[in-house]
Amino acid sequence: KGKLSNLRWNSKTSCQLPLGTLGWPFLGETIDFISCAYSDRPESFMDRRRRLYGKVFKSHIFGTPTIVSTDAEVSRFVLQSDAKAFVPFYPKSLTELMGKSSILLINGSLHRKIHGLVGSFFKSPHLKHQITRDMQSYVQQAMDKWRDDQRQPVFIQDETKTIAFQVLVKALVSLNPGEEMELLKKHFQEFISGLMSLPAKKRMVKIVQKIIQSRRNSSRSATVPRDVVDVLLKDASEVLTDDVIAGNMIDMMIPGEDSVPLLMTLAIKYLSDCPAALHQLTEENLKLKRLKAQNGEPLIWSDYLSLPFTQSVITETLRMGNIIIGVMRKSAEDIEIKGYLIPKGWCFFTYFRSVHLDENHYDRPYQFNPWRWQEKDTMSSYNFTPFGGGQRLCPGLDLARLEASIFLHHFVTSFRWVAEEDRIVNFPTVRMKKRMPVWVERRED
Numbered sequence: 477k478g479k480l481s482n483l484r485w486n487s488k489t490s491c492q493l494p495l496g497t498l499g500w501p502f503l504g505e506t507i508d509f510i511s512c513a514y515s516d517r518p519e520s521f522m523d524r525r526r527r528l529y530g531k532v533f534k535s536h537i538f539g540t541p542t543i544v545s546t547d548a549e550v551s552r553f554v555l556q557s558d559a560k561a562f563v564p565f566y567p568k569s570l571t572e573l574m575g576k577s578s579i580l581l582i583n584g585s586l587h588r589k590i591h592g593l594v595g596s597f598f599k600s601p602h603l604k605h606q607i608t609r610d611m612q613s614y615v616q617q618a619m620d621k622w623r624d625d626q627r628q629p630v631f632i633q634d635e636t637k638t639i640a641f642q643v644l645v646k647a648l649v650s651l652n653p654g655e656e657m658e659l660l661k662k663h664f665q666e667f668i669s670g671l672m673s674l675p676a677k678k679r680m681v682k683i684v685q686k687i688i689q690s691r692r693n694s695s696r697s698a699t700v701p702r703d704v705v706d707v708l709l710k711d712a713s714e715v716l717t718d719d720v721i722a723g724n725m726i727d728m729m730i731p732g733e734d735s736v737p738l739l740m741t742l743a744i745k746y747l748s749d750c751p752a753a754l755h756q757l758t759e760e761n762l763k764l765k766r767l768k769a770q771n772g773e774p775l776i777w778s779d780y781l782s783l784p785f786t787q788s789v790i791t792e793t794l795r796m797g798n799i800i801i802g803v804m805r806k807s808a809e810d811i812e813i814k815g816y817l818i819p820k821g822w823c824f825f826t827y828f829r830s831v832h833l834d835e836n837h838y839d840r841p842y843q844f845n846p847w848r849w850q851e852k853d854t855m856s857s858y859n860f861t862p863f864g865g866g867q868r869l870c871p872g873l874d875l876a877r878l879e880a881s882i883f884l885h886h887f888v889t890s891f892r893w894v895a896e897e898d899r900i901v902n903f904p905t906v907r908m909k910k911r912m913p914v915w916v917e918r919r920e921d
C-alpha cells in the first residue's frame with residue numbers, strides 16, 4: 477500500500493505520454509509484435525523497446541494505440557485501480573464471442589457480484605473436496621488406458637485437456653462425462669476456433685439452459701451449492717436471469733479451458749528437462765502416497781496442497797510458462813501514473829512475461845529452478861502475477877493449482893517416462909508443438 481501512494485492519480489494532467497513509436501498507419505507495430513510472438517522469445521519485442529524507451533512505452537498493436545507496461549509497479553497500479561478508470565479490453569475477435577453480460581466484459585456492480593460469488597465458491601473447501609474426488613476418478617480413468625506396451629506415446633497435452641475439461645464442466649454445471657459432455661466439448665472447440673462460433677455457442681447455451689430449467693423446476697433446492705449454476709441461481713436479485721447465467725457458463729470456459737491443461741503439460745515438459753527437480757518431486761509425492769496407504773486414508777485436497785516442493789514446481793511453471801502473457805484494459809479517462817500519461821481511450825497492456833523473466837527479479841530467469849521459491853513469499857510479490865490482480869484476479873486460481881497438484885501426484889507416483897523432443901509454441905496461445913508425447917512405463921513400487 478505504502479508504495480502505491482507514490483503513484484499519483486490525476487485526470488487534469490500535464491505529464492507526458494510514454495516514449496515509443498506508433499509505427500505504420502493502421503498496422504502500427506503489429507507485424508513486429510506478431511513475428512516476435514511466434515519465436516522462442518516473444519518478449520524480444522518488449523526488450524528492444526525497454527532498452528530504447530524504458531519499462532513503459534507506447535506502441536500500436538491490436539489495432540489500437542497502446543501503452544505497454546513491463547513495470548510491475550505500474551501494472552499493479554492499473555490492475556488495482558478503480559473500475560471507473562479502466563475497463564476490460566480484448567481483441568475484437570474474442571469480444572465477438574462473448575455475451576454482453578459476460579463476466580469478462582462487464583464492469584462495475586454486476587461484475588463485482590458475479591466475480592465475488594464465483595470466486596468464493598471456487599475457494600470453498602466444499603467445492604475443493606468434491607472436485608478432488610471427481611478429478612481423482614477422471615485421472616484414474618485416463619491413466620488406466622495407458623499401457624506400457626502401446627505403440628503410441630501418450631500425448632500429455634491431449635490427456636490433460638480431456639481431464640481439465642471434465643473438471644471445469646463439473647464445477648460449472650455438474651455435467652458428468654458422457655454423451656452430453658462430449659457434445660459440449662465439440663461445440664466449445666468450434667466456438668473457440670472462430671469457425672461457426674455463434675451457432676456453436678447457441679447450442680451450448682441451449683444445453684446449459686436445459687440444466688437451469690430443471691433446477692428451477694426441481695423442488696429440491698440445493699442447500700449447499702454443487703456448482704456455479706447453483707451459486708448464481710441462489711442469488712435472489714433479478715439481474716441474474718437465465719440468459720445471463722447460461723451465457724456466463726460458456727464465457728467462463730474461455731479462460732478456464734486451455735490454461736489448466738497447459739499448466740500441467742508445461743510442468744511435465746520442464747520436469748522432463750530437469751531430472752533433479754523430477755526426482756525431488758517424485759520422492760515427496762511417493763512419501764505422501766505411502767503414508768496415506770499405511771494409514772488406510774484417501775487423499776483429500778489439503779494433502780495435495782501440503783507438499784511444498786510440488787507447490788514450488790507449480791509456481792515455477794507459472795513463472796516460466798506465462799500461459800497468460802498479460803492482460804489488457806482500456807482507459808476511461810486521462811490517467812497519470814508514475815509521471816506517465818495514459819490518454820483516455822487507449823489500450824493498456826500489462827505484459828507479465830517481461831516481469832517474470834526479468835533478471836533483476838529472478839536470478840537466471842530462463843532456468844527452471846523450483847528451489848528459488850523455497851525462500852520467497854509468493855503471495856506478497858509484485859513481480860509474480862500469473863493470475864492477474866485486483867478486481868479481476870482470476871477466480872479459478874485455487875482450482876488451477878489444485879488440479880495441477882492432483883495430476884502431478886498421480887502421474888509421477890504411477891509412471892516413469894521418456895519424453896520425445898518437443899518445443900513450446902507461444903502464439904496465438906501457449907502450447908506444445910507436438911502435444912508433448914511421452915513414452916510411459918508403470919512403476920512397480
Ligand code: HEM
Pocket residue numbers: 564579580581591728729731732733735736739799800802803804861862863864865867868869870871872873875876
Ligand atoms: C493456470 C490456469 C489459469 C491462469 C494462468 C489464469 C489466468 C487468469 C488471468 C491472468 C486473469 C485476469 C484477466 C484480466 O485481468 O483481465 C484471469 C481471469 C479469469 N479467470 Fe483465470 N486463469 C487460470 C485458470 C482459470 C480457471 C480454472 C477458471 C475457471 C473457470 C478461470 C476463470 C477465470 C475467469 C472467469 C476470469 C475473469 C475474471 C474477471 O474478469 O472478473 N481461470 N485468469
